[in-house]
Amino acid sequence: MKRGSxxxxxxxxxxxxxxxxxxxxxxxxxxxxxxxxxxxxxxxIKYPVLIILYAAALPFYYALYQALALLSYIDRSIAFSQSSVIALKKIKYCAITISCLHVLLLPLFYLFADKDDAPGVIFVGLVIPFASMVIAVFAAVLQRLLKEAIDIKSENDLTV
Incomplete structure (x- = not known):
């Protein structure tokens, strides 16, 4: 595959x-x-909020790094390799970590909703954990599919 793709x-x-x-x-x-x-x-409570939000940035950037590594594997035509499966696995774990960290902030959203009498604020607090879990599930599905494709490829290589 061309590098510019x-x-x-x-x-x-x-x-x-x-x-x-x-x-x-x-x-x-x-x-x-x-x-x-x-x-x-x-x-x-300001300080735990800051710590949680900054702590969530670390796995986010690590997942971005792994996504760049996955794209470089695609550029080098080694997308169907064990290193791609490992990168997807790490992205999955990063997404789960981000989701768990943001779930820790949900009681804070409850306090805001209680103070302003706006129950919809709680749903706003669920956006990032839900999106992170969707990414984790998507990465898990891709990881499984890629692993099965690698297994099929290795079986075909052995039969030829």
Whole structure:
């Protein structure tokens, strides 16, 4: 496969990484300040929120790295290899980790919903964990399909 065929996907991954970096630099501290303002009697909750959000950024960037590695395997025509299966497995675990970390923030969304009497806020808090779990399931399905394709390929290589 030609090397340029995945340039678009690599550039999208790069821009997503830049956007999340900007969010980590500018948005996450503001979220912490908003939490401290909305819950003044529990202003200390700002720090666990910051820790969880920054901790979720680490597996996110690792998953982006693994996605870039997967695209480079495609460029080098070794997409049907064990290293691709391992990359998908790591992406799956990163998505599960991100989902679990954001689930830890759901009680905070409950407090916001209780304070503003807006139960829809809880559903907003479920967006990132749900999206992460969808990505984890998708990566698991791709991992299984790729592993089966590799097994079929190796059987065909042995019969020839």
């Amino acid at each position: 995945t340039i678009f996907l690599k550039s999208v991954i790069f821009f997503i990484g830049i956007a999340i970096l900007a969010l980590c630099i500018f948005g996450v501290p503001e979220i912490g300040n908003i939490v401290a303002k909305l819950l003044p009697n529990m202003a200390y």
